[in-house]
Amino acid sequence: MLGLNRNDTLLLIFVAIITLAAPILMNPFPTESSLAQFNAGYPDLMQRFVIFGIFAIGYNILFGLTGYLSFGHAAFLGAGSYACVWMFKLFGYNVLPGIVLSVIVAGIFSVAIGYISLRRSGIYFSILTLAFAQMSFALAYSVLGQDMWGLKGGLTNGETGLQVYSNDPQIFHSEAAPNLPHLFGVPMRETWIWEYGAWQFQFNAGFYLCAIIMLVVFYLSMRIFRSPFGLMLRAVKTNQNRLNYTGVNTKPYTLAAFVISGMYAGLAGGLLSAMDPLAGAERMQWTASGEVVLMTILGGAGTLIGPVLGAGMIKYFENIFSKINKGILEGWFSFLPESVADPIVSVLYLFTGSGWHLTLGLVFMLVVIFLPGGLVGGLIGAGRRLFRRGGGKAAKNTQPTPTSQAAE
Amino acid sequence: MAILQVRNVSKRFGGLQALNDVNLSIEEGKVHAIIGPNGAGKSTLLNCFVGRLIPDTGTVMFDGKSLLGIKPHEINQAGVSRVFQTPEIFGDLSILENVMIPSFASRDGSFKVNWWNRADREKDVQDHAEAVLQEIGLYEKRHEIADAMSRGDKRRLEMAMCLSQDPKLMLLDEPTAGMSRADTNATIDLLKRLGETRGLTKIVIEHDMHVVFSLAHYVSVLAQGTVIAENTPDLIKGDQRVKEAYLGTEAE
Numbered sequence: 001m002l003g004l005n006r007n008d009t010l011l012l013i014f015v016a017i018i019t020l021a022a023p024i025l026m027n028p029f030p031t032e033s034s035l036a037q038f039n040a041g042y043p044d045l046m047q048r049f050v051i052f053g054i055f056a057i058g059y060n061i062l063f064g065l066t067g068y069l070s071f072g073h074a075a076f077l078g079a080g081s082y083a084c085v086w087m088f089k090l091f092g093y094n095v096l097p098g099i100v101l102s103v104i105v106a107g108i109f110s111v112a113i114g115y116i117s118l119r120r121s122g123i124y125f126s127i128l129t130l131a132f133a134q135m136s137f138a139l140a141y142s143v144l145g146q147d148m149w150g151l152k153g154g155l156t157n158g159e160t161g162l163q164v165y166s167n168d169p170q171i172f173h174s175e176a177a178p179n180l181p182h183l184f185g186v187p188m189r190e191t192w193i194w195e196y197g198a199w200q201f202q203f204n205a206g207f208y209l210c211a212i213i214m215l216v217v218f219y220l221s222m223r224i225f226r227s228p229f230g231l232m233l234r235a236v237k238t239n240q241n242r243l244n245y246t247g248v249n250t251k252p253y254t255l256a257a258f259v260i261s262g263m264y265a266g267l268a269g270g271l272l273s274a275m276d277p278l279a280g281a282e283r284m285q286w287t288a289s290g291e292v293v294l295m296t297i298l299g300g301a302g303t304l305i306g307p308v309l310g311a312g313m314i315k316y317f318e319n320i321f322s323k324i325n326k327g328i329l330e331g332w333f334s335f336l337p338e339s340v341a342d343p344i345v346s347v348l349y350l351f352t353g354s355g356w357h358l359t360l361g362l363v364f365m366l367v368v369i370f371l372p373g374g375l376v377g378g379l380i381g382a383g384r385r386l387f388r389r390g391g392g393k394a395a396k397n398t399q400p401t402p403t404s405q406a407a408e
Numbered sequence: 409m410a411i412l413q414v415r416n417v418s419k420r421f422g423g424l425q426a427l428n429d430v431n432l433s434i435e436e437g438k439v440h441a442i443i444g445p446n447g448a449g450k451s452t453l454l455n456c457f458v459g460r461l462i463p464d465t466g467t468v469m470f471d472g473k474s475l476l477g478i479k480p481h482e483i484n485q486a487g488v489s490r491v492f493q494t495p496e497i498f499g500d501l502s503i504l505e506n507v508m509i510p511s512f513a514s515r516d517g518s519f520k521v522n523w524w525n526r527a528d529r530e531k532d533v534q535d536h537a538e539a540v541l542q543e544i545g546l547y548e549k550r551h552e553i554a555d556a557m558s559r560g561d562k563r564r565l566e567m568a569m570c571l572s573q574d575p576k577l578m579l580l581d582e583p584t585a586g587m588s589r590a591d592t593n594a595t596i597d598l599l600k601r602l603g604e605t606r607g608l609t610k611i612v613i614e615h616d617m618h619v620v621f622s623l624a625h626y627v628s629v630l631a632q633g634t635v636i637a638e639n640t641p642d643l644i645k646g647d648q649r650v651k652e653a654y655l656g657t658e659a660e
Binding site (some may be wrong): 223224231233241252253 | 457480488490496497498499503508509514517519520521523525528533589617
């Protein structure tokens, strides 16, 4: 179906169902229960899940297929964010032109940065991309954030962040349209709440826009993975030297992968602004670039679904795990005598609340050491082992190599 | 007719004169062996044919075009394929994919963003790759990951990758290095068979005299960067200069 083989079609359907049903699946605990704090089904977080999923899907086309480790993709995310807010400021709050422009702007940026960075490979490539991203951050944060060309706050409005003011032109804005980001009149913030027994589910317009876009770009990335173009990119990762002697000019292939992944990042940045019309320079910072690397490796670089999974996990940790404060921990261990509970709580507290990075770091270390193919690679490996035990020789010769057996 | 013309090629690395005024002429449809002791400049010479090195002086003409200063992928697109001394394959990919990649390169040129079609639905390329694998005897293993193969199989795979491109000239850098006697003989048989069915022009760099004398139509002997003798294998065997420079030191 849709030009995909059976496994890929099933995967796409599976992802589509999970994504579209996320408002229900992410809220498994009744609103009043003590576990409700682990519910992730509120619009703001679900939007982040899919937007960073898009970012990671795109990043995976570069890193997962060609093996080029870019440490500067946040620059394209930031460029897309700024572009989208500028569209709001100049033409009005419809998100469609903003999203389109953010993809185009990020594409132009990535052609320029990619062309120069790809003159080197390996660690030097990574350093070049990091340098470009930090330059972009510095430009956005200070240089372009000063009053210039008669613009108050310059192009980026510095550390305040770019936002829409009431005296902005917004030339296509009509009185009938809502005064916040909308798609042909449907505000992104519009949320329909469904009460079912003790449960409450929130269906948000912005989330569904992002989710549908994610499914489309996920499908496009599947086409790329399975195409001759994708095969060439995987060959670049395995043995670029051989590929050159095979009559393939590898430079334009790597540049194309770089630009495609940059455009995915721009799309994610545009959607971030479309959900909340405020773009700050911190989106370009190196920590943001590092985050997408973590997402991709955690989920499984070179696998189709891995990066989305990794993005979901990191955003869940960031937003939910960080909420577990000392009081909650004390509540959990209140059944123990105080002399036992107190040490346990004080140790666990290091890993929760504002210490969530520590837990993430441990998880990341465990995955990298024990599951080199990421979470998805680990799942495939476990599945194969089970299958082999049951099915005998059927699984022969199929080593869990996420690069070539990325379907599952 | 000479398909490859090498004229007055010299190459110096610092104080070492690696190649000194080398002249070669490779006839179409023939197997031409280049032999010589270690450090004679054989690999340097080969690297000058594939764009990895640029000689200091001299010309390398292939099929009427100069090969100097053009990139490796352009040289391949012109019809020169190379088998490396240590097998260079796409280790993480399947054997079939390994052969499909050069086939795509032959069909689509050095760059084409063909991202919508499915690679395994490109019937012409797949059928072609499978036919080559049949010919070389790796068809049954086509879905295995290339890195899991034996060294001999990897070398055969690399030959399949070159053959799939239907090259005008095939360069083989010590195709039997590190192989057992049985594997070496199998490789000789394979190369002979390919010579009969395809009539390929080949340049073989070899250490192993057994391989050279069973395959080559013509032999050039390189010593200290210079061609000291050129003849048919039978006459090379009896050449006194060759014995002194090469056989005397190597095969005592």
